[in-house]
Amino acid sequence: MFDFLSQKFSSIFSSFSGKKTLDQKSVDQALSQVKDALLSADVPYDLVEQFTQSINDELVGQKIIGSLKPSEQLLKVVNDKLLAFLGGTDNRTFSVTIPSVLMVMGLQGSGKTTTIAKLAYHLKKEAEKRNKKRRILVASVDFYRPAAVDQLEVMAGKAGADFYRAQAEKPLQAALEIHKHWQDNRYEILLLDTAGRLHVDSAMLQELQAIDRELQPKQKILVLDAMTGQESLAVARAFDQAIGFQSAILSKTDSDSKGGAAFSFRYALKKPIVFIGTGEKVDNLDLFHPERMASRMLGMGDIKSLIERAEEKIKKGEQEQMASSFERGKLTLEDFAQQMDMVNRLGSLSSVMKYIPGMGGAQIPAGALEEGQREMKQFRAIIGSMTLKERLYPRLLNDSRKGRVAQGAGVAVGQIDKLLSRFDQMQQYAKLIRKSGGFRSPFK
Numbered sequence: 298m299f300d301f302l303s304q305k306f307s308s309i310f311s312s313f314s315g316k317k318t319l320d321q322k323s324v325d326q327a328l329s330q331v332k333d334a335l336l337s338a339d340v341p342y343d344l345v346e347q348f349t350q351s352i353n354d355e356l357v358g359q360k361i362i363g364s365l366k367p368s369e370q371l372l373k374v375v376n377d378k379l380l381a382f383l384g385g386t387d388n389r390t391f392s393v394t395i396p397s398v399l400m401v402m403g404l405q406g407s408g409k410t411t412t413i414a415k416l417a418y419h420l421k422k423e424a425e426k427r428n429k430k431r432r433i434l435v436a437s438v439d440f441y442r443p444a445a446v447d448q449l450e451v452m453a454g455k456a457g458a459d460f461y462r463a464q465a466e467k468p469l470q471a472a473l474e475i476h477k478h479w480q481d482n483r484y485e486i487l488l489l490d491t492a493g494r495l496h497v498d499s500a501m502l503q504e505l506q507a508i509d510r511e512l513q514p515k516q517k518i519l520v521l522d523a524m525t526g527q528e529s530l531a532v533a534r535a536f537d538q539a540i541g542f543q544s545a546i547l548s549k550t551d552s553d554s555k556g557g558a559a560f561s562f563r564y565a566l567k568k569p570i571v572f573i574g575t576g577e578k579v580d581n582l583d584l585f586h587p588e589r590m591a592s593r594m595l596g597m598g599d600i601k602s603l604i605e606r607a608e609e610k611i612k613k614g615e616q617e618q619m620a621s622s623f624e625r626g627k628l629t630l631e632d633f634a635q636q637m638d639m640v641n642r643l644g645s646l647s648s649v650m651k652y653i654p655g656m657g658g659a660q661i662p663a664g665a666l667e668e669g670q671r672e673m674k675q676f677r678a679i680i681g682s683m684t685l686k687e688r689l690y691p692r693l694l695n696d697s698r699k700g701r702v703a704q705g706a707g708v709a710v711g712q713i714d715k716l717l718s719r720f721d722q723m724q725q726y727a728k729l730i731r732k733s734g735g736f737r738s739p740f741k
């Protein structure tokens with residue numbers, strides 16, 4: 298989702314980078330490019346106007362601040378305004394009081410059922426972090442699509458949440474039956490999946506109104522498909538007028554949508570986006586942080602999310618051990634292998650790349666990333682075929698040893714030489730770091 302805008306913004310900023318002064322003409326030029334980018338991302342015209350006007354006012358009213366270059370100043374103002382647009386530094390975490398009924402709504406195919414499973418999984422994991430166990434029930438009143446209820450059952454299983462199938466076949470009766478089951482069995486949270494239609498229609502809204510009246514959910518959440526553009530705002534308004542909701546979840550942000558809905562929603566609806574869906578699996582749900590979204594839209598990467606991901610998947614001890622072998626300026630192939638394993642656990646190289654500053658919008662040929670990934674796998678296999686002694690003292694690797702290792706790893710001997718030369722570079726890097734005063738682990 299971020300590629301389109303981040304590529305556009307990166308090119309606007311870089312075309313500005315040679316400028317010595319910030320004059321009205323170059324501001325106008327840059328802003329007209331910003332306008333074009335947002336309009337082609339399907340942001341409504343009036344929102345685009347308001348956004349660029351606010352940047353213009355800020356830039357023109359301002360003297361060049363201290364040491365900021367015009368390009369840096371443009372970046373700073375665009376970033377500030379974008380952040381304000383997306384909800385400022387509003388970093389409320391999503392919280393649910395106990396007991397709570399949560400009703401999830403949205404158009405057909407927007408991602409309601411998947412999102413319910415993700416929410417259940419998220420709430421469960423959050424509770425586990427505090428050594429608590431949440432009693433979560435998920436259920437559906439979607440009787441329009443034959444497989445809808447089965448789909449929720451399967452997804453609930455993946456999320457480790459309990460599922461209940463209502464006997465009643467009318468949505469309102471089913472909702473009441475589900476609610477009773479939820480109360481009788483002393484569940485803490487009920488996540489209620491509702492039916493979607495292709496378009497907002499009055500029968501659908503009336504049905505939701507009736508369920509809302511009877512169950513009085515503490516939270517109503519709208520799922521919005523990031524792939525839809527301006528019409529998603531109309532959908533959101535229709536749901537808001539008819540039923541009302543507190544927050545939205547933006548699904549499918551991993552798609553190649555241009556990000557128009559993400560850009561517009563908060564400003565147009567004055568409600569927070571609480572989560573973004575980043576894939577089809579139950580753990581593909583990230584908290585929404587306006588400043589991270591802004592920085593990714595501007596092609597500035599999202600180091601914070603990357604570090605959080607690293608923290609979850611890589612144990613503290615391992616991170617520290619890695620940092621300390623760097624500090625000693627001594628690395629072994631053991632360390633090298635461990636480092637590759639860490640990167641592997643973070644996901645594919647391409648999924649990690651987008652978090653890195655300046656790389657978000659970068660056009661890296663897909664082939665190059667795959668090549669890197671394949672090479673890393675081979676290197677890992679090569680190290681795996683060495684004896685411990687060889688890993689600690691790679692100098693021992695003479696031709697006959699290399700032949701044995703190559704065979705074990707199923708690679709050509711040339712790959713071993715490649716690995717050793719990479720390893721050599723890394724050792725030199727470690728030495729350099731030691732000389733320049735030590736390695737600062739990004740994880741600390």
Ligand SMILES: Nc1nc2c(ncn2[C@@H]2O[C@H](COP(=O)(O)OP(=O)(O)OP(=O)(O)O)[C@@H](O)[C@H]2O)c(=O)[nH]1
Binds near residue numbers: 404550
């Ligand atoms: N890539 C990606 N796919 C998603 C995401 N969320 C949902 N999907 C997919 O989108 C499709 C529709 O998702 P559902 O959860 O069935 O949507 P729904 O709103 O319940 O659909 P209906 O019940 O038919 O109204 C499924 O194939 C999901 O796997 C996401 O964040 N990323």
Ligand SMILES: [Mg+2]
Binds near residue numbers: 409410411439445490
């Ligand atoms: Mg569904």
